[in-house]
Amino acid sequence: MSLRIDNLGKRYGESTVFGNVSLHVQPGEFVAIVGESGVGKSTLLNCMAGLDSWDSGSVHIGGVDLGGLSDDQRALLRRQQVGFVFQAFHVLPHLDVAQNVALPLMLLGRPDSARVDGLLAAVGLAGLGARLPQQLSGGQLQRVAIARALVHRPGLLLADEPTGNLDPTTAAKVMDALLAQTRAEGAALVLVTHSQAAAARADRVLRLSADGISSSF
Incomplete structure (x- = not known):
């Protein structure tokens, strides 16, 4: 699934967060976005998912203009077409691991325990x-x-600093799992990161x- 952003701009009051962002x-492409702290990388990612609003652009x-959708329509598109990996995990503490992973399928009315078990094995959690989440490490x-x-x-995966809280060895394993599964599904991946090691693996x-936004060399 493709993602297209044209001349996107975001402000908070009189302060410009970013402007003229096009990409x-x-x-199937993996794009990493880097930048100084506070420049709006996470905000940009939230705009890509329609979780935050923007002021221009x-x-x-997948060819659908998010600006023309209602909040409910955006939520449905995300539920069907977008995956989001949050820096702070955002797992639900009262659900076990399998239930947390199965949640998107349950919301779509497509329960599939075999898919859940297979994916847990694929990311090293067989x-x-x-x-329960409190029984797991940060990397897990x-x-x-x-x-x-x-x-x-999903056709599009958005990931916000997925290795930001992890030690280098665990971070590498997490990136291995993320890339292997993204490539297997042919999904587009946009990763916001401070990690040079993670960014170096991007297309x-x-x-x-x-x-x-500009190319980084």
């Missing part, structure tokens, strides 16, 4: 489906978040600043 992500997912929780984001086979690296 096109092809189906447009966002298209046999841990019955555990991030892999739960990745499995949950991918379980419904393209872009740098966000207040003036826009």
Whole structure:
């Protein structure tokens, strides 16, 4: 699934977060976005998903203009077509691992325990489906978040600092799992990161600043 952003701008009051951001992500492509802290990388990612509003420009997912959709329509598109990996995991503490991963399928009315079990195995969590989140390490929780984001086979995956809270060895394992599953599904991946190691694995690296977005070398 493609993602297209044209001349996107975001302000908070009189302060410009970013402006003139344009990029096109092809189906199956992995794009990393880097930049200084506070430049609006996470805000940009939220705009891509239609979780946040913008003040100028447009966002298209698979040819659909998010600006022309209601909040409910955006939520449905995300539920069907988009996976989001949050930096803070956002797993539900009262659900076990398998239930957390299965949640997107349940919301779509497509329960599939075999898909959940297979994805848990693919990200290195085989046999841990019955555990509660508080029984897992940070690296394991991030892999739960990745499995949950991918379980419904989205065409677009958005990931916000998925290795930001992890040690280098665990971070590498998490990136391995993320890339392997994204490639297997042919999904487009946009990753916001401070990690040079994570960005180095992307097909393209872009740098966000207040003036826009550009190639990073």
